[in-house]
Amino acid sequence: MRLVIIGGDAAGMSAASRAKRKDPDIDIIVLEQTYDVSYSACGMPYNIADPQRDMEKLVVRKADVFIEKNKINLLTGHRATAIDRAAKKVSGIKAGGEPFSFDYDILFIATGASSVVPDLPGFDLPQVMSLKSLEQGKLIKSYIQENRIKKAVIIGMGYIALEMCEAFEKRGVKVSMVKPGPVFLPWLSPGLAEVISEELKNKGVDIYSGTAVEKIEPLNDGVRVCCDNSTLDADMVLVAMGVKPCSDMAKEAGLELGISDSIAVDRQLKTSDKDIYSAGDCADTYHVVTDNKCWIPLALIANRAGWAVADNVTGTKTRLQGIAGTSVFKVFSLEVARSGLNFKEAADAGFDPVENSVKTRSRAHGHPGSTPIHINMVADKKTGRLLGTQMVGKEGVAHRINAVAVALHNKMTVADFSQTDLAYAPPFGPVWDPLLTAANQLVKKI
């Protein structure tokens, strides 16, 4: 049996390696348009921040390891362009321009996502970059170094934007952040967003919310970012306005698309064609809070879904429960984490949400070094179910959110969650864990 995989990143290579491990006889072809497979994409901002560290350190395994050790027919520089479902064939173009075509028994589309770049004048200038591939990461890093960048404009305010903000600052680059929407981090509760915005301001970052970029013009060696209400001059621009699923090829092949044009898959990662799977940043998934489809492209689900595809292809029926929408990032001294739905998402999903915010401490009374932990917790008034939690603080946030994630998977009520036996020792928190304090307070509102 031949399994053809389009895309050699997290989902694709996880599936390839596991499938080969489970069934050494399977014929696997992986088509990857770049030359980089298996690297820590999420580690790029931290690597860029450090001039001493080689970008190659992010590579987990090189292509030749997969080829020689894992016996996977990994073809880099191979860009797939079309799927012929009737003939069960994938065709495309090699880096040199030569066409290729492969028959498949099972196809796995793991094409990932690409940066959203608006179709406006100047976004194609060489000083205007995105951070999605390792190649782009290397380019940004060397560009900062070689051009002695002093001022950067970041367009967008998502995770990557915020992480890159810190990376630039560590490299001595002054940052201005720009976005069209009027609210800074609208997905966070206003009190928590305020904590982050204060931190950014303290680090010298200028924030321009409610500012739409209209065009970018060359200016000496740098650029001028022309907005609806101002102009910003800089040495370079990072476009970090989010990502979109690479689903064009799937769409053209007539596969069903889901939320945000991601490829619709069932719990076994099967698309609307029984011989085609999809997973990773290009595919949708189920949300354990709403039980509805969602598209929240993150690394864990890509890896997990890659494994599940391998299991299903090699005969172990595996169904995924879905995601809780858990994420965490670091911005300067702050840890920011969330799991589940925020108030608005809960209302949109048909719940009757009630929320509460608390400010507690990271360590016990009388223990030195304690810092504030801010929590916003959302529940359903009708059922008392915990729907989501957001946290911001300097310590004890990143791993604490996992307790919420597990609670969401179990559809716990806030009252039941408030009874959980969480760990206590003075260096790590108050007797009543911040999450329990948040739950105790929220219970009163239900």
Place this chain on the structure above:
Amino acid sequence: MRLVIIGGDAAGMSAASRAKRKDPDIDIIVLEQTYDVSYSACGMPYNIADPQRDMEKLVVRKADVFIEKNKINLLTGHRATAIDRAAKKVSGIKAGGEPFSFDYDILFIATGASSVVPDLPGFDLPQVMSLKSLEQGKLIKSYIQENRIKKAVIIGMGYIALEMCEAFEKRGVKVSMVKPGPVFLPWLSPGLAEVISEELKNKGVDIYSGTAVEKIEPLNDGVRVCCDNSTLDADMVLVAMGVKPCSDMAKEAGLELGISDSIAVDRQLKTSDKDIYSAGDCADTYHVVTDNKCWIPLALIANRAGWAVADNVTGTKTRLQGIAGTSVFKVFSLEVARSGLNFKEAADAGFDPVENSVKTRSRAHGHPGSTPIHINMVADKKTGRLLGTQMVGKEGVAHRINAVAVALHNKMTVADFSQTDLAYAPPFGPVWDPLLTAANQLVKKI
């Protein structure tokens, strides 16, 4: 209605404050034998470690605050000695020797636990101390300072022993730890215990397992600890051999006792007498993994159970689900955490346990500063249920264990737990969280 509370520590004062808040008309008398109420007992080792910090910093609220602000009739220096259930009366002796007696409608026994001190020669010497009350903490701290202690022997190897080990080391005191049992930390899986023992050795701590103390003799200004196989000379001795519930008075009053002579209570914290509640370190509780009674005296359950007593006394029926046996402590650079049952406890409870240990990393591939995280996970072979987890590492352990605690409350299988959506960002862990790696491996053994 009059509520009399014996014991003004975590459980007692939590109950008193909450009951008064919920029903300002309730007549509350708290009988406390010491003069300290509401202080962070768990913070004592860390405070002792730091000569600059006043022990009073550990006091959360002083007695007069409860009396004046909360209108609680808090009687310090009042030692209760007997309960007359027929007459519904508590009697005792004041610090000055004067007897007292109070009628109650409802009695709440929150007498806590006391240090286990063996009945052997020399354990009453002034150089031999325990750490249970704030007064004892102050005594140890000033003793170290005033007598310029250079060498200490700690008898016992539990949490307090290990935390005090670090406190002594920070004060420049050389520590030898002694215990009769042959195995260092037998409640931990051997691989994890080894990590801690290495850490202690690196910090210059001598460990004498399988060494029974027979007597302690005075020696100049210090002591000689005479063991069955050796003698150890030191300036002082800390006895940290665990605690026992203060249940004598309850036993004499004919109340039913449970595990380890703790006072048996139901999920509403009621003893075998319908007018008497008990909670905190003196009472037993339910374990959410076994659904059986257990006695694991820790701070959170004392506070939570105190609140539940207040609720039940003031008319809000509250039942506790029980504990998961979650605990965490810090010993030098290590965080040590557990939740649920270890392999032996699982077997003793009638499960068919299977365990697996993994060594993973605290940060993502290529992210600097990563350190090992060691995990032992236990499941039931028959049902696939997760039964418990232990973790040791330099970072990312203390709060991560909470995900396990929540899973145990929900009686999750390891397979379901392995599908949970835990947080990922390079500074905080690998894509596959260490707990997920542990679960993925353990699933294969089930």
